[in-house]
Amino acid sequence: MNAKILETENLTVNFDGFTALKQLNFSMDAGELRVVIGPNGAGKTTFLDVITGKVQPTTGRVIFKGKNLRSLKEHQIARLGIGRKFQTPRIYLNLTPLENLEIASNPKKHSFSTLFKTPSTAEKNSIKGLLETIGLTAKARVKSAFLSHGEKQRLEIGMLLAQSPDLLLVDEPVAGLTDEETYNIGELLLALSQSHSILVIEHDMEFVRQIARKVTVLHEGSVLCEGNIEEVQSDPRVIEVYLGQQKE
Numbered sequence: 576m577n578a579k580i581l582e583t584e585n586l587t588v589n590f591d592g593f594t595a596l597k598q599l600n601f602s603m604d605a606g607e608l609r610v611v612i613g614p615n616g617a618g619k620t621t622f623l624d625v626i627t628g629k630v631q632p633t634t635g636r637v638i639f640k641g642k643n644l645r646s647l648k649e650h651q652i653a654r655l656g657i658g659r660k661f662q663t664p665r666i667y668l669n670l671t672p673l674e675n676l677e678i679a680s681n682p683k684k685h686s687f688s689t690l691f692k693t694p695s696t697a698e699k700n701s702i703k704g705l706l707e708t709i710g711l712t713a714k715a716r717v718k719s720a721f722l723s724h725g726e727k728q729r730l731e732i733g734m735l736l737a738q739s740p741d742l743l744l745v746d747e748p749v750a751g752l753t754d755e756e757t758y759n760i761g762e763l764l765l766a767l768s769q770s771h772s773i774l775v776i777e778h779d780m781e782f783v784r785q786i787a788r789k790v791t792v793l794h795e796g797s798v799l800c801e802g803n804i805e806e807v808q809s810d811p812r813v814i815e816v817y818l819g820q821q822k823e
């Protein structure tokens with residue numbers, strides 16, 4: 576039994592001579608909530624891109640649940656159980672949260688006929704549960720275009736959950752959110768971490784302090800250091816490359 580949900584070995588990504596990831600070694604246990612931070616250009620987004628198959632590694636490998644992901648396509652990796660939440664919510668604005676979740680829960684959602692299928696009782700219950708989890712029960716039947724930015728973010732997290740991924744990748748979930756919405760997203764991720772493996776990329780240090788267990792700091796495509804938030808924040812290398820930069 577492999578207790579690691581995600582590992583990378585000497586992962587390197589070159590873009591036309593520019594090295595975005597450099598011999599990156601990373602590992603994360605099943606059930607862990609991991610936060611990855613790092614200054615602009617550290618390689619955080621490329622890291623997610625290479626895990627999800629959007630970008631292929633130049634050398635090295637990504638191992639998910641013990642399986643090498645090399646040469647798998649994005650949809651195959653998603654089907655293996657990796658769900659990604661992008662920075663900007665990708666929800667259907669003209670549909671309600673309830674309808675968005677129904678579509679996300681339907682494994683045959685791309686088939687035209689199933690778009691009009693009535694959900695079963697079990698599906699309805701699980702969608703009801705999801706709406707409660709993401710705090711949108713009261714707005715279940717409101718057009719999603721009228722949701723706040725934070726509510727849209729929570730809805731998209733709900734849509735990811737509807738696909739029951741083993742690993743959730745969450746890219747800067749609180750960019751542009753109010754303090755209250757940021758706090759709500761933090762509480763949601765903490766609640767989800769009881770039953771999911773979650774990797775969050777984030778810039779907002781207040782938010783990182785709210786949710787962080789173990790933090791990985793990326794710098795110039797490699798791991799600079801890892802530890803709990805206090806260890807990371809007091810590491811002189813981190814202060815120099817990242818936190819020092821923010822204080823200016």
Ligand SMILES: Nc1ncnc2c1ncn2[C@@H]1O[C@H](COP(=O)(O)OP(=O)(O)OP(=O)(O)O)[C@@H](O)[C@H]1O
Binds near residue numbers: 593618621
């Ligand atoms: N397709 C690409 N072609 C060339 N260079 C790229 C490409 N994608 C990313 N890069 C470069 O790789 C480096 C790492 O970018 P990446 O977006 O992964 O960093 P990041 O840590 O997510 O930064 P930010 O916090 O600003 O989003 C940057 O210097 C970026 O310009």
